[in-house]
Amino acid sequence: MEINQYIDIFIEESNEHLQSMNECLLKLENEPENTELLNEIFRVSHTIKGMSATMGYEKMASLTHEMENLLQELRSDKISINTDIIDILFECFDKLEQYTKNVAEQSNEGEIEVSNLIVKLNSILNDNDKLIIADYTSDTGVKNIDYYILNILKEAMKKNMKGYRITVEIDEKCMLKAARAFIVFNTLEEYSEIIKSEPSTEDIEDENFDNKFEVLIITENSVEEINKELTQISEIKSILIEELEESSINADYDQDYKEKTIKKDNLEEFKEVSADKIEKKKKTVNNKVGKTVRVDIERLDNLMNLVSELIIIKTRMEDIGDNNSKQSMNEATEYLERITTNLHDAVMKVRMVPIERVFNRFPRMVRDLSKELGKDINLKMSGEDTEVDRTVIDEIGDPLIHLIRNSIDHGIETPDKRKLLGKEAEGTVFLKAYPDGNNVVIEVQDNGSGINIDKVKQKAIENNVITEEQANQMDDKEVPELLFMPGFSTADEITDISGRGVGLDVVKSKINSIGGIVEVETKKEEYTKFTIRIPLTLAIIQALLIKLSNEIYAIPLSSIKEITTIKTEDIRKVQNQEVILYRNKTLPIIRLSSILDTKTNLNKKELITVIVKKGEKEAGFIVDELLGQQEIVIKSLGKYLSNVKYLAGATILGNGNISLILDVNSLF
Template identity: 45%
Template sequence: MESNPYLEVFIDESKEHLQAINDNLLELEKNPKDLTIVSEIFRSAHTLKGMSATMGYQDLSNLTHIMENVLDGVRNEKINVDGEMIDVVFDSMDDLEAMVMDIAEGGSGKRNVKKVVQLLEAIESGEIMETSSSSKDSSVKLHKQMKRKLEVDEFTLTVLQQSQEQGQANYMVEVRLREDCLLKAARVYMVFEVLEQLGEVIQSQPSVEQLENEEFDTSFSILLITAESKKDVSEKINKVSEIENVEVEEFSIEDYMETYNADASPKDDEVQEESERSKLEDKQNTRKHSKGRQARNKTIRINIDRLDLLMNLFEEFVIDRGRLKQVSNDLKHDELQETVERMTRVSADLQSIILNMRMVPVETVINRFPRMVRQLSRDLNKEIDLNIVGAETELDRTVIDEIGDPLVHLIRNAVDHGVESPEERKAKGKPATGTLELKAYHSGNHVFIEISDDGNGIDREKVMSKAISNGVVTKEQALNMTDIQMNELIMESGFSTADTISDVSGRGVGMDVVKNTIESLGGTITIESELNQGSTFCIQLPLTLSIISVMLVEVQKEKYAVPLSSIIETAIVKKEDVLHAHNKQVIDYRGKVVPLIFLKDILEVPQMIIEEDYYSLIIVRKGDKMAAFVVDSFIGQQEVVLKSLGDYLSGVFAISGATILGDGQVALILDSNALIK
């Protein structure tokens, strides 16, 4: 069988199983006596092993098998769960993940795992190696006792006879699930999937409906027509996880008729007719179940490149939509305007659907953090509980792709600098175990991600001293800074308050990169901290970067776009109401002093003499900082497609991109954060 068409699915599902094992290992370490967690880990490992073997990645399958032996020992209470044992299993997980990544990059998945194999075998050695054959024999014996004879109607017997004449085999397949199987219906589904690839499922006992509703114990029988051998059928079913035993026997029509006639009791015609009708319906339902199963699958995997292509095409459509709207307004044609309005409403729904298709849960980024925090805690001899809230919160994949590294740095900083050692915490009257919380949630058109700890907090005096000595601020400036402004100094380039340099953090790099990355995504980061109580880093990100809502303005007859996400409101102020402070023009905005930023000067727009008695202002905010952009006129709100300026123009100050307007003109999109700074 050609494996390439299934490679992408194999890689995706392998990553899902590896992540499930990682998550459950962390839970097992907290609850070492909970064997249900072990069963979950074993189930994922067993499935991964079978998939790897099927795809021909034997090294991956072999290592998983050895790890599975250790898990089986834990499940049978022959191996105790402790930190060292979990460490070794995590080491094997690192190798498995590296193998899968190698396969994803076009490699063979081969890797030198001799060391970790020796460690796993050392854990498994001793009494763990002694397996109880008697329990296995009794399981097989019990299975044989539970074998059922299928009641086959005359029509089915004819089909079976014809298949024999055509050289195919009729098998009765007896499948027994493990006693600890949690999702029996799902395993039945997977068995049916395997059998349908081998031949045609004719009948099952219990019925399909009963199997779907889990109205059976642990075993069921299937009548199969196939050209495959008994050995092939058995081996392929056994690759499904949580299968205890599989028996495949040839279904002899002659033997069946002898047994059936001997056991059958007389029935009157009406009862016989009802029985035959019931069996015929069951057979039809079985076939319908087989053919319709794919239609009931509500999810499909889509290559992300296809979604990117779809988004690019829709962006072009949005540009043309704006152009068409402009033309209809110029022509003032009623029917054309009505059609354009309807198209706008429909395309808005389409836009919402496409954007939702590109949404990815934050979980895809943060699911690696529990393992990372565990390892860092052990390296630093700290005790830390990580709580994750809102992992299902969704973000556009373009944002997700960029946000991972900044979050990793913030987590590492919190573990290294934030949370104290158990001894320090006890001395401060705190619990020995520190708490680190990562929370994600939606608010309006933004996603907020907060990283909080109950550790040291930020020492204002220490930050001030360092900032002054590094020449970041003067002493006078530092004394007048608010706590929030002082906290933001730690995100200046090269700034660090760490007393020693470690492999975890404290090298004077990183926080400025975190800030720049977040701001490049159109987001902001703020810090709240209280000494000896803890710190909270709050990241605000836009839901999507492709299509944004803006306020179009004119500056000396040139058009610019300001993202609505940063605008508080628009205003018109008389020139005589403008004040002066520190050689700057400012206004009194609701009791706050807000500086004026003249875009015509900042952007060096060719000057035209326009005498007005007032200023048109756009009030914008970045954290607790505010500014008023001075423009010449407002055009209105509009949804636009954000286009990159390319590498050559990527460094232009205060410009984050460009868009094409309905009249074909190009409007530059302003970076409000850069202008406020």
């Protein structure tokens, strides 16, 4: 069976099951008596184990099997749930998530080691008051035997199976040692299970061993039966079979190994050996995992119906071509326009996915950061069912991570400080999403200390971001915008979480790259709120086509507030910036012809002005001519032109010409 064709399905379903596990673990931490949550985690572990085993991912299957053992004891009330057990289950979740990520990236589980984690799981089962982490070296049995193998031997003996250590010596005259060893392994595997070999199977395959090797097996067969099978193999010099007695296994288990026994309270002192320290071999990925969207069957039915309508109108237009009736052609064109509009709406709905796909990762992140920083923080989310385009979902995750980490680290005070300020010890981060016209708005707000305006000004002056004179002229609403400058940070010390000045500028550039904007609002000692506005879709948008000299440009309609005309004589210059007083407000004027280097008539008395908005900011774009509103398909400029300023992409017009799409956010 070709397994690779099922990798996409495996990854998608594994991610869904892991998300369910994550949510249940977070709830279980607050509701340890809730058996339904335990049952759900057990079901998820069991499902992942079955899926992993089917796909041949043995490490995932082994880890989930050990999780099942512990969860079963918890379900039967033989072991009580506590914080340490929850932490270990979260560790298991992290490893499973990493395995799944590796499968997505390189089609295999990777080299992540979980033996120490399995030791922890088994230690809870063996002794609920202690966790044992042991350094194992044995002079009896196979070298480098570990706790996991000892556990297998003990479990096998409980089921009336026997463990044997077999030493095989191959004749010196044997030309193909590896082939002879392979025959021994094949023979043993017919009626036993090999659980360990020394040297490793890889070394034996590469003939990287002397004439002797050892294996540990478990089987129901006797020494005589094993000896009879092995002696039939030619070019074997000697065979030594030792049965492992249960008493000696228990002795190994309890005495012959150097143990470090610790109380659970000190568990954090023991760190699992990181697999990242092992130099990984780079492997070629033979298949790329595609991005998928789950779609309601009703939406697909609607698409099917619309495609059927397209086929009908195509036939009708062919008939009209034969009859050459102008009226019929106009009617058919109008009908076709209605169908394509409906088809566009239907396709957009198929691409739309709930933003909870992004939001679901944050409760765990907030939990871990709360523990790390010693803060009591509650995350309140709303609007998770707000739908956005699939491509937007992929881009919005990292900016939100930065903003939430910022709120927890910089915004919310420590419990002691909050009490001194008359606040509740528990801080709150609000994560909210809602649709607003053709945009989706996401708000990240905390009830912390707010932004210290004076400190931001001082840091900006120290970092030569602004001068002291500019700082004095800035109002309180403008100062927080300095936080989005590259390398800017108000942190007094660098921590693992923040202080390096690589947070908010990344947020702004990422949001701008998808045609969105980010704003900040704050009140000292009360709150800080970041507001992100992003387009519903990045594929098809409504745009206003304008003309500059002989070139056609498109401005996204979602950025346009209104269109008006202004008199040239009313334009004034303030600090080298052209402005006009419009509706009792100062409106900056931007001449697109100057920025985009196109020729234009500078002697006009009246100028066509497109007033655009970026959050609360507004500006007037001077254009030569308005061509009208049109639905356009956004095409990327490609990687070579991706860094061109002021342009968000291009579109192909009905006559085949190309129109460049202006990036409003970068123009003012």
